[in-house]
Amino acid sequence: MLNKISGLARALYIVLAIVAGFVALSMMNVALVLVVLGLIAGLSMPRERMVLAAATLIALPIIGGALGNIPAIGAQLTAVCGNLQLGIAGALASALAIFLYELVMDGVMGLTGGGTTGRAAAATAG
DSSP, rough: OHHHHHHHHHHHHHHHHHHHHHEEEEEEEEHHHHHHHHHHGGOOOOOOHHHHHHHHHHHHHHHHHHTTTTTTEEEEEEHHHHHHHHHHHHHHHHHHHHHHHHHHHHHHHHHOOOOOSOOOOOOOOO
């Protein structure tokens, strides 16, 4: 269920980022909505996608600057890249928070001896 909600939030922030780049949406705070949808989308982000998300987050301003040189629609494409950056930043923030929580909990369980890393020894009849 969480994967479906996160996937829907991801799809919504991508569509909203594109639409808001071309159409002025003065009825809502688009940046806030993009970040909140990103936070929801990041709840089920797998660890292997975190590096890709971080690289995309870093690359989007550069891509937006390059696309800004296209006549007639360059400014809109730059806005789309900026909007996508907001959504991905929210997703990465929640994914990193979950990752750090798991690291802390693993460390605490390691201190208390509550976690088991191996299998229990089995008795053998001999």
